[in-house]
Amino acid sequence: AQKVTQAQTEISVVEKEDVTLDCVYETRDTTYYLFWYKQPPSGELVFLIRRNSFDEQNEISGRYSWNFQKSTSSFNFTITASQVVDSAVYFCALSDTYNTDKLIFGTGTRLQVFP
Amino acid sequence: DADVTQTPRNRITKTGKRIMLECSQTKGHDRMYWYRQDPGLGLRLIYYSFDVKDINKGEISDGYSVSRQAQAKFSLSLESAIPNQTALYFCATSDTDGKNTGELFFGEGSRLTVL
Numbered sequence: 227a228q229k230v231t232q233a234q235t236e237i238s239v240v241e242k243e244d245v246t247l248d249c250v251y252e253t254r255d256t257t258y259y260l261f262w263y264k265q266p267p268s269g270e271l272v273f274l275i276r277r278n279s280f281d282e283q284n285e286i287s288g289r290y291s292w293n294f295q296k297s298t299s300s301f302n303f304t305i306t307a308s309q310v311v312d313s314a315v316y317f318c319a320l321s322d323t324y325n326t327d328k329l330i331f332g333t334g335t336r337l338q339v340f341p
Numbered sequence: 342d343a344d345v346t347q348t349p350r351n352r353i354t355k356t357g358k359r360i361m362l363e364c365s366q367t368k369g370h371d372r373m374y375w376y377r378q379d380p381g382l383g384l385r386l387i388y389y390s391f392d393v394k395d396i397n398k399g400e401i402s403d404g405y406s407v408s409r410q411a412q413a414k415f416s417l418s419l420e421s422a423i424p425n426q427t428a429l430y431f432c433a434t435s436d437t438d439g440k441n442t443g444e445l446f447f448g449e450g451s452r453l454t455v456l
Contacts, residue, residue, distance in 0.1 A: 230383075232383075235381070259442055259443045261443055261444075263445075268449070269429070269449055269450045270447050270448070270449045270450065271384075271431065271433075271445070271447040272447075273444045273445065273446075276442065276443050276444060317383060317384065319443075321442070321443050326442045326443055327372055327435045327442065327443055327445075328374075328386060328389065328399075329384075329386075329443060329445065331376075331383040331384040331385075332383055333381055333382060333383040334383050
């Protein structure tokens, strides 16, 4: 069965600290997609990144970076020099076997960044 | 105006009442989804639709029904609401463009409380 585990329920850091959000997934598929979504206090979920299972290259976007490792079935998300505006719930997700637009979400990690 | 609009944003109702949550989108996407968010459980898929004539059950469809009245509209109904349906409900859309696989566009959510 497909599953996404975000073991960290809540993380608190002080501004400018680096923080890594963990995501571990389970799937028997050889082709799949992984995602991260952000849910700020306003509530609306926002797409951050998609990664194809064939592309293990890490990605960096500004202060955000993602580390995809198939060997450990992990897709971790690091925020460098965190800011108060990064405070949100972050969800990792995996595409369904039969329909890549159906996403299986993890339970989310709440990140609080204090000034 | 938001591309994906949900109404109502907040609703309090009593056990046994019929409730409809509506979703409309201006993105021109064919695919629409209803998710439910509960604390500690992440987002779970209730129903999804790939076009006006297509309705599919998701992970937790029991107690819910949907209607896809037009490409732009996807309604979720609770025929007889019960307290454990108290949750935050999200509508989402996605494009059929393979380049944007899995990129969901979410509404702002509808918070439903069943007393």
